[in-house]
Amino acid sequence: MDQKFIRNFSIIAHIDHGKSTLADRLLDETKTITAREKKDRLLDNMDLEKERGITIKAQTVRLKYQAEDGNTYFLNLIDTPGHVDFSYEVSRSLASCDGALLVVDASQGVEAQTLANVYMAMENDLEIVPVLNKIDLPHADVDKVKQEIEDIVGIDAMDADEVSAKSGIGMGKLLETIIEKIPSPTGSPDNDLQALIFDSWFDPYQGVVVLVRVMEGKLKKKDKVYLKHSDQEYEVLKMGVNTPFFEEVTELGAGEVGMLICGIKAVRDVKIGDTVVHAKKKDTPNLPGYSEVKPMVFCGIFPVESVDYENLKEALEKLALNDSSFTYEPETSGALGFGFRCGFLGLLHMNIIQERLEREFELNLISTAPSVSYTVQLNDGGQIDVENPADLPEPGEFESISEPYVKISIHVPNEFVGRIIKLCEERRGIQTDLNYITEDRVQISYDLPLSEMVFDFYDKLKGMSKGYASMDYEFKGYEPSSLVKVDILLNGEKVDALSLICHRDNAYSKGKVLVERLRKIIDRQQFDIAIQAAIGAKIISRETVKALRKNVLAKCYGGDISRKRKLLEKQKAGKKRMKMVGSVEIPQEAFLAVLKVDD
Numbered sequence: 246m247d248q249k250f251i252r253n254f255s256i257i258a259h260i261d262h263g264k265s266t267l268a269d270r271l272l273d274e275t276k277t278i279t280a281r282e283k284k285d286r287l288l289d290n291m292d293l294e295k296e297r298g299i300t301i302k303a304q305t306v307r308l309k310y311q312a313e314d315g316n317t318y319f320l321n322l323i324d325t326p327g328h329v330d331f332s333y334e335v336s337r338s339l340a341s342c343d344g345a346l347l348v349v350d351a352s353q354g355v356e357a358q359t360l361a362n363v364y365m366a367m368e369n370d371l372e373i374v375p376v377l378n379k380i381d382l383p384h385a386d387v388d389k390v391k392q393e394i395e396d397i398v399g400i401d402a403m404d405a406d407e408v409s410a411k412s413g414i415g416m417g418k419l420l421e422t423i424i425e426k427i428p429s430p431t432g433s434p435d436n437d438l439q440a441l442i443f444d445s446w447f448d449p450y451q452g453v454v455v456l457v458r459v460m461e462g463k464l465k466k467k468d469k470v471y472l473k474h475s476d477q478e479y480e481v482l483k484m485g486v487n488t489p490f491f492e493e494v495t496e497l498g499a500g501e502v503g504m505l506i507c508g509i510k511a512v513r514d515v516k517i518g519d520t521v522v523h524a525k526k527k528d529t530p531n532l533p534g535y536s537e538v539k540p541m542v543f544c545g546i547f548p549v550e551s552v553d554y555e556n557l558k559e560a561l562e563k564l565a566l567n568d569s570s571f572t573y574e575p576e577t578s579g580a581l582g583f584g585f586r587c588g589f590l591g592l593l594h595m596n597i598i599q600e601r602l603e604r605e606f607e608l609n610l611i612s613t614a615p616s617v618s619y620t621v622q623l624n625d626g627g628q629i630d631v632e633n634p635a636d637l638p639e640p641g642e643f644e645s646i647s648e649p650y651v652k653i654s655i656h657v658p659n660e661f662v663g664r665i666i667k668l669c670e671e672r673r674g675i676q677t678d679l680n681y682i683t684e685d686r687v688q689i690s691y692d693l694p695l696s697e698m699v700f701d702f703y704d705k706l707k708g709m710s711k712g713y714a715s716m717d718y719e720f721k722g723y724e725p726s727s728l729v730k731v732d733i734l735l736n737g738e739k740v741d742a743l744s745l746i747c748h749r750d751n752a753y754s755k756g757k758v759l760v761e762r763l764r765k766i767i768d769r770q771q772f773d774i775a776i777q778a779a780i781g782a783k784i785i786s787r788e789t790v791k792a793l794r795k796n797v798l799a800k801c802y803g804g805d806i807s808r809k810r811k812l813l814e815k816q817k818a819g820k821k822r823m824k825m826v827g828s829v830e831i832p833q834e835a836f837l838a839v840l841k842v843d844d
């Protein structure tokens with residue numbers, strides 16, 4: 246295929262600025278799909294994605310466009326995930342493009358993630374084409390937002406396309422802009438093969454599908470290829486492009502984007518960002534920028550009924566086939582029995598996996614509060630990673646602990662700055678920058694411990710700013726910190742799944758609030774339950790759940806039988822999420838109570 250008729254581009258935008266709607270509209274406009282095939286938000290495959298309205302997996306679709314110059318162009322639209330948790334995937338997807346449409350909501354203006362995505366696009370040397378969306382909204386202010394793009398992003402925006410992805414205004418002109426402004430790919434089909442892997446997924450019929458952008462050389466069916474980081478050889482069994490249905494092709498040349506099927510068993514065997522080369526030319530150099538994605542947030546997942554352990558294991562295996570950024574390993578908890586410690590890219594990723602386990606595999610699970618991974622310097626000079634608070638050695642057994650920090654950037658209207666600063670300071674943040682980006686909008690940067698951010702920071706930020714603040718973060722590194730483990734004891738017995746690690750200065754107040762909260766959550770039982778918080782051997786707080794005096798049904802004596810049944814059913818439903826710890830019955834909420842200790 247002649248490269249001058251190819252355009253590889255992405256749409257980048259802050260969440261909810263209309264990226265998916267615009268992608269659908271471009272598919273419509275180029276008649277890539279017929280009305281019958283049209284489903285809302287076609288690029289988002291998974292049900293969950295549709296329900297939550299977010300894009301999880303990067304997808305690509307090839308649009309055929311007959312331009313005004315009479316030529317037919319092939320536009321590869323590379324969809325990128327919108328959430329910060331998936332920023333590595335965004336970065337790899339962008340590396341496979343030559344340009345990006347920067348979509349900005351004309352009623353909202355530039356937001357933190359708009360900027361974060363622009364920086365990533367700039368790092369990849371992409372041509373950035375600004376597009377103002379939602380101009381149909383009555384409060385859209387096109388001129389103001391154009392000026393904002395110029396001032397904040399620093400690119401020319403006065404001639405930017407003005408569109409409404411929802412109603413279709415401006416689509417014809419936008420397609421011409423894409424042809425004109427986005428450069429055609431470079432690279433020569435005569436060079437040695439170098440193809441960038443920027444996504445892969447498991448297809449029940451085809452096995453592992455690998456999405457590549459051929460940078461140099463060409464790939465043919467039956468070629469023997471070598472995946473450099475994975476150090477594996479495969480034969481290309483089938484190749485195709487997404488139109489948006491699998492359309493088989495026999496060759497992919499420099500500049501083209503397509504799917505490879507080569508009999509790979511698990512998505513785990515493929516690394517996003519890896520380079521595909523010909524097996525007979527193994528020492529062809531790597532394409533730049535491969536890095537391993539590491540989970541940042543961990544939690545324990547346990548079956549409510551221990552007989553479900555094997556089912557849970559199978560379900561995790563299946564999910565991992567499709568998502569190599571999620572990790573799991575067996576964990577045994579004194580309180581919760583056999584389960585798994587799972588690692589995720591962020592909280593959203595964690596929630597998605599938990600929901601999929603419950604919905605798709607119908608498992609009844611208990612999960613512990615999320616934690617980050619700490620590095621502990623032992624007295625003997627050794628070092629261990631602690632992903633589970635219960636595993637932290639006792640005080641005196643280690644020299645120091647380091648915790649992960651993130652650099653966080655917040656965009657917020659002027660009037661909320663005071664509250665946001667207070668929130669960041671309470672969360673042990675260190676301010677690194679504060680800028681007025683326009684007269685009434687401020688950008689604040691902080692270095693913040695990841696553990697202070699993972700819980701409810703984002704919700705708090707949104708709440709305090711009436712929804713106007715937006716944020717973005719990146720991993721900064723590990724820094725030593727004065728941390729301690731707070732243990733929770735029920736009737737004198739330590740419940741490992743309730744331990745938490747926190748800063749020494751907050752340990753007393755956190756322990757106290759947690760114990761009070763647990764007292765409210767744990768139902769009264771036939772005996773008194775003492776709830777204690779402790780640091781090492783030292784008890785820092787105590788509450789008691791008093792024994793139950795009467796049976797719940799006693800109240801209904803002689804009463805209406807349907808009321809009795811209702812009570813019993815309610816009790817039964819409540820039991821679904823109960824776990825016996827020693828002789829005490831604990832509801833799921835208790836394990837997550839630590840998340841809310843600073844309310």
Ligand SMILES: Nc1nc2c(ncn2[C@@H]2O[C@H](COP(=O)(O)OP(=O)(O)OP(=O)(O)O)[C@@H](O)[C@H]2O)c(=O)[nH]1
Nearest residue numbers: 261262263264265266298299300327379409410411
């Ligand atoms: N009025 C109006 N609403 C729009 C327009 N484009 C998108 N929307 C709405 O804005 C909301 C967000 O649009 P999406 O396309 O889901 O946004 P997104 O940026 O893809 O969001 P993520 O996939 O979660 O990153 C939806 O409710 C759309 O219907 C537009 O041009 N005008």
